[in-house]
Amino acid sequence: MVGGAGVRAGRSLPAARFLMVIGSLAPLFILWAIRGTRDVSDRWWITGCLLFAAVPNGILFLRWRIAHINNDHQVFIAKSAKDQSEHLLVYLFAMLIPLFGVDLGGTRDIAAVFAAFLFIVFIFWHMNLHYMNVAFAVFGYRVFTVEAATARREDAPTRGVVVLSKRNSIAAGTQINGIRLSDTVFVEKE
Amino acid sequence: MRDEFGFDDIASVEFCVSVSDREGTNTFIVPSQRNVQEALREMLTQTVHELETVDAAVRQYELSEEYPGKQSLRADLASDEMATIRALYEEEGWVPNPAALREPADISHYSAVFRDGAQRKLVGVRRAAQFKGVVKSRGRLITLVDDTVTVVADQVFKLDKEFDFIVTRGHVYILNPTGFAGVADIEDLALAQARRKAMALGRRISFVDFSELSNFVAGHKRAARLVAALSARDDLNRVERAKVERAAAETEVRLEPAGRKLRPAAGSEIGFLELLDDRRYADSIRSGPKEAYVANSRRRVRNR
Numbered sequence: 001m002v003g004g005a006g007v008r009a010g011r012s013l014p015a016a017r018f019l020m021v022i023g024s025l026a027p028l029f030i031l032w033a034i035r036g037t038r039d040v041s042d043r044w045w046i047t048g049c050l051l052f053a054a055v056p057n058g059i060l061f062l063r064w065r066i067a068h069i070n071n072d073h074q075v076f077i078a079k080s081a082k083d084q085s086e087h088l089l090v091y092l093f094a095m096l097i098p099l100f101g102v103d104l105g106g107t108r109d110i111a112a113v114f115a116a117f118l119f120i121v122f123i124f125w126h127m128n129l130h131y132m133n134v135a136f137a138v139f140g141y142r143v144f145t146v147e148a149a150t151a152r153r154e155d156a157p158t159r160g161v162v163v164l165s166k167r168n169s170i171a172a173g174t175q176i177n178g179i180r181l182s183d184t185v186f187v188e189k190e
Numbered sequence: 191m192r193d194e195f196g197f198d199d200i201a202s203v204e205f206c207v208s209v210s211d212r213e214g215t216n217t218f219i220v221p222s223q224r225n226v227q228e229a230l231r232e233m234l235t236q237t238v239h240e241l242e243t244v245d246a247a248v249r250q251y252e253l254s255e256e257y258p259g260k261q262s263l264r265a266d267l268a269s270d271e272m273a274t275i276r277a278l279y280e281e282e283g284w285v286p287n288p289a290a291l292r293e294p295a296d297i298s299h300y301s302a303v304f305r306d307g308a309q310r311k312l313v314g315v316r317r318a319a320q321f322k323g324v325v326k327s328r329g330r331l332i333t334l335v336d337d338t339v340t341v342v343a344d345q346v347f348k349l350d351k352e353f354d355f356i357v358t359r360g361h362v363y364i365l366n367p368t369g370f371a372g373v374a375d376i377e378d379l380a381l382a383q384a385r386r387k388a389m390a391l392g393r394r395i396s397f398v399d400f401s402e403l404s405n406f407v408a409g410h411k412r413a414a415r416l417v418a419a420l421s422a423r424d425d426l427n428r429v430e431r432a433k434v435e436r437a438a439a440e441t442e443v444r445l446e447p448a449g450r451k452l453r454p455a456a457g458s459e460i461g462f463l464e465l466l467d468d469r470r471y472a473d474s475i476r477s478g479p480k481e482a483y484v485a486n487s488r489r490r491v492r493n494r
Contacts, residue, residue: 070223148283159283183286
């Protein structure tokens with residue numbers, strides 16, 4: 001039975017999920033690094049931005065590698081699946097572009113943008129949107145939201161998970177063996 | 191068993207624990223490393239080896255039988271009494287919860303879900319008695335470090351040597367009937383269906399009136415198990431009235447007329463069901479008064 005399990009089951013790997021969210025904002029840090037700001041010298045600003053872009057993504061791939069080495073996996077039977085690659089577009093237009101458009105001229109501007117940035121990170125972390133990472137697309141992975149069966153019965157409830165896969169589509173009934181990046185995000189084993 | 195799963199072609203192993211508390215029973219997947227998965231594979235190998243060697247052949251599991259120690263038994267997963275095991279087998283997509291191991295007293299059983307290259311599934315289940323016992327002994331376990339021993343500081347979870355039972359798509363293979371009964375809710379399921387099954391027996395053994403007996407079995411666990419075992423038998427059409435009356439007289443089962451039919455007298459209900467299930471018999475090789483016996487555990491000499 002999985003019903004009610006969510007009440008007791010903790011959302012594990014919170015730090016990894018947090019870093020994955022920050023890693024998903026790497027394009028913004030790269031754009032900010034290119035753009036620069038008047039109140040912070042380029043040496044510190046560019047170094048900071050590149051570290052924010054590189055370190056969380058490095059940890060994401062470390063997590064991926066550890067999960068792969070440990071064979072930390074779970075098998076799902078898809079009841080339905082939807083290609084959510086267009087979420088990346090929404091993400092780019094709804095978040096990256098407005099944040100990039102903000103004036104970073106003064107210290108208070110930077111503080112305001114940083115506060116907005118923290119709000120966004122928290123919301124992404126809380127809503128398990130840490131799979132929004134352009135790097136996955138770069139490596140050829142599509143993002144699917146999968147309604148996974150919790151039992152082999154037609155009337156059984158489903159559990160929503162995100163599967164990164166190189167397939168073009170996932171048909172109902174497909175059995176997917178996924179490496180666990182977090183409790184809700186899995187990379188299909190090849 | 192070997193044709194129901196590819197034991198040499200296992201593609202994935204998932205480790206699950208079932209936690210029981212006031213809210214009910216929930217099963218979680220516990221993320222595990224390769225060495226744990228390898229240990230679970232070894233448990234499966236050992237279980238299959240024991241199932242194939244503990245007995246000359248796999249026997250049909252009977253609810254009315256009392257099984258001592260290890261056995262090699264098989265039950266049909268589709269039968270009514272296997273409803274809990276069927277639900278356990280059908281479970282998928284568990285929520286990951288490493289914290290499930292933090293409350294070992296609440297763990298009722300643990301299981302490993304194996305899938306082969308043909309996407310066939312097999313579940314091995316073990317009651318968590320030893321699992322809990324080792325956890326309770328925290329701080330007293332020692333381990334060899336270099337050439338000295340030291341106390342294990344952290345919680346230690348010890349996997350067993352074999353599963354109590356394994357479940358394939360069609361069958362349940364039982365190595366440890368006691369552990370199996372602890373997980374399968376057999377008695378509760380048998381009780382829930384006892385009245386209906388007893389009435390159905392009345393249609394198969396036409397000279398017995400089961401109407402009063404059906405009320406009795408609905409409130410008596412041993413009787414309910416006997417009724418479930420009788421329902422699974424395919425030889426009830428060969429039960430003869432005269433032979434039943436004679437055997438009842440020899441084994442101290444009191445019968446009384448119910449119209450043109452028979453029924454057990456009050457106090458003889460269990461004895462009557464045991465008689466029908468070939469568990470009550472009289473000594474027939476000695477001179478003098480016959481002694482009556484009850485066989486809670488018996489085995490057919492030769493399978494026909």
